[in-house]
Structures are given as C-alpha cells and as structure tokens.
Amino acid sequence: MNKHTSLNRIELVCDYISHHLDQELNLDILSEVGACSKYHFHRIFKAYMGISAIQYVQMARLKRASFRLAFEPKYTITDIAYEANFDSPEAFSRAFSRIFAQTPSQFRARPDWHQWHARYDIHPPKRGNSMLEVQVVDFAERNVALIEHYGHPSRVLETAGKFIQWRKTTGLSPIDKSETFGIPYSDPSQTAEEEFRFDICGTHQGEVPENEFGVKAGIIPAGRCAMAIHKGSLDRIGETIYQIYQGWLVESGEETRDFPCFFRYLNFVHQVDECDLETEVYIPLK
Known part of the structure; x- marks a missing residue:
C-alpha cells in the first residue's frame, strides 16, 4: 500500500x-x-x-x-x-x-x-521527524506470561505491580533474565476509560500455572515490524508512536498488520533516571 x-x-x-x-x-x-x-x-x-x-x-x-x-x-x-x-x-x-x-x-x-x-480550519500534523530512526525488523514469536489491564491508563502501574508480584512469587520470569513487553490495544487519549486495554507481558520459563494474580499464558506473534527506539519518559511515548505513523509509515508505503503496536522495555525507572529510559516501539506490518 x-x-x-x-x-x-x-x-x-x-x-x-x-x-x-x-x-x-x-x-x-x-x-x-x-x-x-x-x-x-x-x-x-x-x-x-x-x-x-x-x-x-x-x-x-x-x-x-x-x-x-x-x-x-x-x-x-x-x-x-x-x-x-x-x-x-x-x-x-x-x-x-x-x-x-x-x-x-x-x-x-x-x-x-x-x-x-x-x-473547521483543520490542518494535519507535520509529517514525522527526520531525527527518528525507523527500521523494519523480523520479530520472532514470543511466548509470554501476561496480565490484562482494563480501565484508566493512570492505573496501569497498579496492574504492573501485580505482574511484578507474580514474577517474584513464581520465579518463572525473572526481570533480569526475561524480556518485558507492553501492548496497548488502542490510543488511551482516544478510548473510553472502560474500554482501554493494556497487556503487561514477560517471557518466561516452563508453564504458567493458575495463580491469584490473574497472569496467564499468551503469544506475541512473529512478523515484520517497523521499530524505533523511544528515549525518555514513557509519558511521552505517544509522540514517538505518532512520528512513525505520520512520517515513516506514510512515506514507506507499508501497511499495518492486524495486531496492535507494542513496546519492549530495555530498562526501567528503578535502574536508570527517567530521562535515560529506552523503549523499543513496534508497529506490526504485513
């Protein structure tokens, strides 16, 4: 396309x-x-x-x-x-x-x-940001343990706390040896509070048994993706997402796949200052 x-x-x-x-x-x-x-x-x-x-x-x-x-x-x-x-x-x-x-x-x-x-004098935003580096990568399928968050985006961290407790309790997905992903199923700024869903995921060892935290097994599918690295506060990750859509996706002629965008967290706020956070942003492509 x-x-x-x-x-x-x-x-x-x-x-x-x-x-x-x-x-x-x-x-x-x-x-x-x-x-x-x-x-x-x-x-x-x-x-x-x-x-x-x-x-x-x-x-x-x-x-x-x-x-x-x-x-x-x-x-x-x-x-x-x-x-x-x-x-x-x-x-x-x-x-x-x-x-x-x-x-x-x-x-x-x-x-x-x-x-x-x-x-009614509506002007589309400027197309992209030449400083943002976007590359097409082949993302390998990941088997993940996940917990689903439903509700206001400001309460995602509460759900993340449950996932962290599950990690600590079971030892199946140690944070220092496992990957951590986030999957927003829509733009929180454009979604009714009760309809917003965000999955918090981590790769793991062995099976995911039934548990009190609501963590279950899932898959992030393999496929081509546009990927860029967001640097800094996660409060502004939407800016990077829209730079990909407004600039790179328009110019590339690529077409999105039927799976939401997702993030891979390369570090966390308890490890580095917020300004030094790095997060990979993936847009699934056909």
Whole structure:
C-alpha cells in the first residue's frame, strides 16, 4: 500500500461519514470502511487528519447542526440535538458551546461565522521527524506470561505491580533474565476509560500455572515490524508512536498488520533516571 492509497482510504472514510451522519459511526465500522486494522486505524486517521475519527464524526454532525440552527428555523434545538446524536439538548448545548464559544440559542440568533470557520480550519500534523530512526525488523514469536489491564491508563502501574508480584512469587520470569513487553490495544487519549486495554507481558520459563494474580499464558506473534527506539519518559511515548505513523509509515508505503503496536522495555525507572529510559516501539506490518 503506497501513501496515495492510504490517503485515498482516509478520504473514503471521510466521505462515508458525511453520507451516514444519521447512522452509527464507531471505530469498528470506520476501520472496516477504510480496510484497515482496527488496532491501527485510529492512529492512521489522526496522522492524516490531525484529529481523531470520532472527533471528526462529531465535528461533521455539529457542522450540519450549525446550518440547521442558522438557516432552518423549522427545526427546534431539541430536534437538532437528537439529530446530531446527542443524548439530550443539554449535552448538545455543552458540546456546541465548548467548541464554538456560543450556545446554540446564541448561534441561532447571531452566528459568529469567523469563530465557526476557525474551528473547521483543520490542518494535519507535520509529517514525522527526520531525527527518528525507523527500521523494519523480523520479530520472532514470543511466548509470554501476561496480565490484562482494563480501565484508566493512570492505573496501569497498579496492574504492573501485580505482574511484578507474580514474577517474584513464581520465579518463572525473572526481570533480569526475561524480556518485558507492553501492548496497548488502542490510543488511551482516544478510548473510553472502560474500554482501554493494556497487556503487561514477560517471557518466561516452563508453564504458567493458575495463580491469584490473574497472569496467564499468551503469544506475541512473529512478523515484520517497523521499530524505533523511544528515549525518555514513557509519558511521552505517544509522540514517538505518532512520528512513525505520520512520517515513516506514510512515506514507506507499508501497511499495518492486524495486531496492535507494542513496546519492549530495555530498562526501567528503578535502574536508570527517567530521562535515560529506552523503549523499543513496534508497529506490526504485513
């Protein structure tokens, strides 16, 4: 898949959204329209468009709502709110006011079109960072022990603590002799808290017996991957991920595989200063 094909797919998704505003538009549906793995679609869309697919859907619905308010008085604000897929007129008013700095009633009476146009002046981010070194590697399959985290990203460390306790209790995956991986199944900034999943994994010896920590056996599959090293705080690892999507992936013409991106931690904060952390970022490729 070349970069022009990638752009065509995003344009196809945007066109689909504009023609299906009254239908359900979630990431599963949109990734299928774009013929892209659901694990990567949200990041690829944001890399091209500068906003997430769900934000784009909301902005498209609010654009129609704006025209209804300004030019079609036969529609009540309540009608427009429900048409825009909001649960209530109050929720619609809050969202509209937050984005356009006018309530729906104020906009209907005297729309600030300058402010309105500014909100739709969307510029995709600059493509990549020439300083980031990305290479294509053949990743060998790993049998891992893993624990699944569900919930707010800020609580991942609590789940990591359980995995560390399992490691210490069983001795099957000593941290100094085993690899440690993290697998985010979506972008936490674009995922509802209750839907966010992050697996913490480690290579191990022997079988993974049943245990009180919820650790179980799993596999990170073999395959080609784009790999770059993120240096520094893990709080900013998203910047490296998006540099790969925005720059390297666009220019390379490569296509993502149906497995989420994942990390291999080369060191840890109890070993080095946070600024000296190094983490390999992998984007699975076809």
